[in-house]
Amino acid sequence: MLIDALQYILPSRAVFLQMREANMSAVHVTVGYHENFLSVVENLQSWNYWFEECGDLISRAMTHSDILAANVAGKTAILFGLQNPLPFSADLARVELLHQLGIRFCQITYNQQSLLGSGCFEPVDSGLTAFGREVVNEMNRVGMIIDLSHAGHKTAMDVVAFSKRPVTVTHANPHKWHRVPRNLNCDLLQAISDTGGMVGFSLYPHHLNQGSRCTLTSFSEMVADMIRCYGTKMFGIGSDLCQDQPDKVVNWMRNGHWRKSPVPSAAFPEPVSWFSDNSDFPGLAIGLRGAGLSEPEISGILGENWITFWEKGFVGVC
Amino acid sequence: MLIDALQYILPSRAVFLQMREANMSAVHVTVGYHENFLSVVENLQSWNYWFEECGDLISRAMTHSDILAANVAGKTAILFGLQNPLPFSADLARVELLHQLGIRFCQITYNQQSLLGSGCFEPVDSGLTAFGREVVNEMNRVGMIIDLSHAGHKTAMDVVAFSKRPVTVTHANPHKWHRVPRNLNCDLLQAISDTGGMVGFSLYPHHLNQGSRCTLTSFSEMVADMIRCYGTKMFGIGSDLCQDQPDKVVNWMRNGHWRKSPVPSAAFPEPVSWFSDNSDFPGLAIGLRGAGLSEPEISGILGENWITFWEKGFVGVC
Numbered sequence: 001m002l003i004d005a006l007q008y009i010l011p012s013r014a015v016f017l018q019m020r021e022a023n024m025s026a027v028h029v030t031v032g033y034h035e036n037f038l039s040v041v042e043n044l045q046s047w048n049y050w051f052e053e054c055g056d057l058i059s060r061a062m063t064h065s066d067i068l069a070a071n072v073a074g075k076t077a078i079l080f081g082l083q084n085p086l087p088f089s090a091d092l093a094r095v096e097l098l099h100q101l102g103i104r105f106c107q108i109t110y111n112q113q114s115l116l117g118s119g120c121f122e123p124v125d126s127g128l129t130a131f132g133r134e135v136v137n138e139m140n141r142v143g144m145i146i147d148l149s150h151a152g153h154k155t156a157m158d159v160v161a162f163s164k165r166p167v168t169v170t171h172a173n174p175h176k177w178h179r180v181p182r183n184l185n186c187d188l189l190q191a192i193s194d195t196g197g198m199v200g201f202s203l204y205p206h207h208l209n210q211g212s213r214c215t216l217t218s219f220s221e222m223v224a225d226m227i228r229c230y231g232t233k234m235f236g237i238g239s240d241l242c243q244d245q246p247d248k249v250v251n252w253m254r255n256g257h258w259r260k261s262p263v264p265s266a267a268f269p270e271p272v273s274w275f276s277d278n279s280d281f282p283g284l285a286i287g288l289r290g291a292g293l294s295e296p297e298i299s300g301i302l303g304e305n306w307i308t309f310w311e312k313g314f315v316g317v318c
Numbered sequence: 319m320l321i322d323a324l325q326y327i328l329p330s331r332a333v334f335l336q337m338r339e340a341n342m343s344a345v346h347v348t349v350g351y352h353e354n355f356l357s358v359v360e361n362l363q364s365w366n367y368w369f370e371e372c373g374d375l376i377s378r379a380m381t382h383s384d385i386l387a388a389n390v391a392g393k394t395a396i397l398f399g400l401q402n403p404l405p406f407s408a409d410l411a412r413v414e415l416l417h418q419l420g421i422r423f424c425q426i427t428y429n430q431q432s433l434l435g436s437g438c439f440e441p442v443d444s445g446l447t448a449f450g451r452e453v454v455n456e457m458n459r460v461g462m463i464i465d466l467s468h469a470g471h472k473t474a475m476d477v478v479a480f481s482k483r484p485v486t487v488t489h490a491n492p493h494k495w496h497r498v499p500r501n502l503n504c505d506l507l508q509a510i511s512d513t514g515g516m517v518g519f520s521l522y523p524h525h526l527n528q529g530s531r532c533t534l535t536s537f538s539e540m541v542a543d544m545i546r547c548y549g550t551k552m553f554g555i556g557s558d559l560c561q562d563q564p565d566k567v568v569n570w571m572r573n574g575h576w577r578k579s580p581v582p583s584a585a586f587p588e589p590v591s592w593f594s595d596n597s598d599f600p601g602l603a604i605g606l607r608g609a610g611l612s613e614p615e616i617s618g619i620l621g622e623n624w625i626t627f628w629e630k631g632f633v634g635v636c
Binding site: 034036086089090091092093112113114115118121122123124125126127129130131132134256257258259260 | 352354410431433440442444445574575577
């Protein structure tokens with residue numbers, strides 16, 4: 001079972017064909033960065049079109065059993081998530097409604113301040129807000145998985161402490177290996193470990209030691225080190241693959257509509273040579289094997305750990 | 319000239335008739351608390367109806383000269399403002415668009431965390447956010463007056479320091495007189511004074527010393543004290559009058575859609591005996607006279623100071 005817990009692909013039949021060739025079991029795709037509620041709904045509508053158009057290759061998944069059924073039918077399960085809680089606006093009822101529309105993951109914030117908490121690039125991190133607590137409770141209730149990627153450290157620590165259910169970071173790496181605001185320090189990794197949460201290792205060059213020149217060996221040794229520290233079950237892959245997205249999307253990801261100033265030379269970084277699209281996913285096993293991971297550990301990292309986590313995580317407690 | 323810089327009335331011909339009988343020159347009315355963009359647009363649509371229906375009594379004002387023209391025609395000028403930047407969502411372009419629709423005032427936040435800053439009831443106040451700086455710059459540019467009512471202290475101090483133009487608190491009183499989170503401490507009053515900003519004194523019982531039992535004498539002596547500390551020009555009235563609003567609105571004001579828990583016994587406080595509707599506004603002069611204010615000082619407080627501030631404040635710098 002191969003699962004990527006974070007991709008932001010430009011959907012196309014070609015990408016879905018590649019997912020099938022790589023035998024991907026499930027992919028969590030982002031359907032909102034800076035989009036407001038209606039724009040997310042429109043994104044979901046366009047995904048409805050893709051499920052109709054490419055129903056021989058992909059299948060919408062809202063539950064654990066949807067993923068298994070998709071795989072039995074020879075299809076890749078697609079799950080939806082938000083990298084920004086902006087579509088909730090200040091309306092708590094939007095959590096359940098977006099869950100009904102298939103959203104199974106949502107970040108507390110995306111880089112800057114949200115109504116729930118502070119991002120990893122916000123100058124001051126004030127932690128989980130009063131509304132943030134309400135939303136965490138509601139996500140816990142309906143079975144929407146909390147994703148701390150892009151959150152500030154204090155905000156992330158607050159959420160781990162406050163959430164009644166284990167939380168995830170779908171796409172990031174440890175500070176210990178590459179110290180950038182988007183990666184995770186030991187305190188947070190320990191807190192996630194202590195509460196039964198999960199972390200997906202990112203393959204986005206800005207999150208990698210040596211960036212685009214990072215080797216599969218270096219990445220795999222980092223994975224092996226993390227497993228030694230926190231155990232095998234806590235980790236998976238959330239590649240942050242932005243397959244086929246044009247460079248202009250980088251400007252959208254960074255600035256949304258919230259500021260006018262364009263980022264100088266905004267472009268996607270050169271991908272690492274060993275991971276540039278969905279066809280490279282199975283090859284990660286070679287690196288992990290080289291770093292000494294056992295076959296069950298490799299299966300865990302590449303998919304089994306996520307499916308185990310999601311089986312409980314998608315179930316509401318109403 | 320009589321100006322009330324903050325009311326949240328339930329619009330009706332009866333209220334507008336009372337404004338005319340009291341000879342109100344201008345009233346800033348709130349058109350959004352927890353409303354999202356579309357709900358604010360709907361509120362503005364309903365105001366278009368009122369201007370058509372009661373065009374003999376009230377007139378929409380978008381500029382200083384609109385106010386003067388309304389008064390020459392024997393009408394009360396109505397100006398629009400938001401107590402919450404929620405309708406901006408994370409979209410900077412909404413500032414100019416809402417200005418085009420007539421919004422002339424907007425708060426940085428309403429009690430809790432907004433995308434711009436923290437409210438006076440948010441547990442942690444992290445100050446003005448990165449997006450908040452963009453919005454402050456844009457409000458400065460288009461001529462939308464910044465209102466720090468309901469903001470946290472650090473957030474308010476940050477905004478005063480960051481804004482290129484003077485800011486206001488449309489409705490609050492000093493901590494020195496009544497220490498509640500909604501009122502203002504000396505540092506903030508001094509910072510507003512130093513930068514040429516303005517404060518409107520509130521007549522909402524929760525902001526008054528002794529609450530509903532506050533006397534006009536006590537209120538007027540507080541005003542006189544503030545004038546001694548900071549001068550006459552800095553102050554006006556922003557009564558926070560919620561004329562004809564049903565008690566259920568209190569629950570909306572406090573909880574919006576952001577939490578489920580209803581506030582126990584949510585109801586409007588009993589108004590003070592000397593200020594319960596628009597007809598009481600002119601009578602404030604009696605109290606201020608009793609506290610020793612000169613006639614020019616009284617005229618300043620009851621309207622002239624706001625009109626002077628607004629004359630510059632509504633002008634964009636594009």
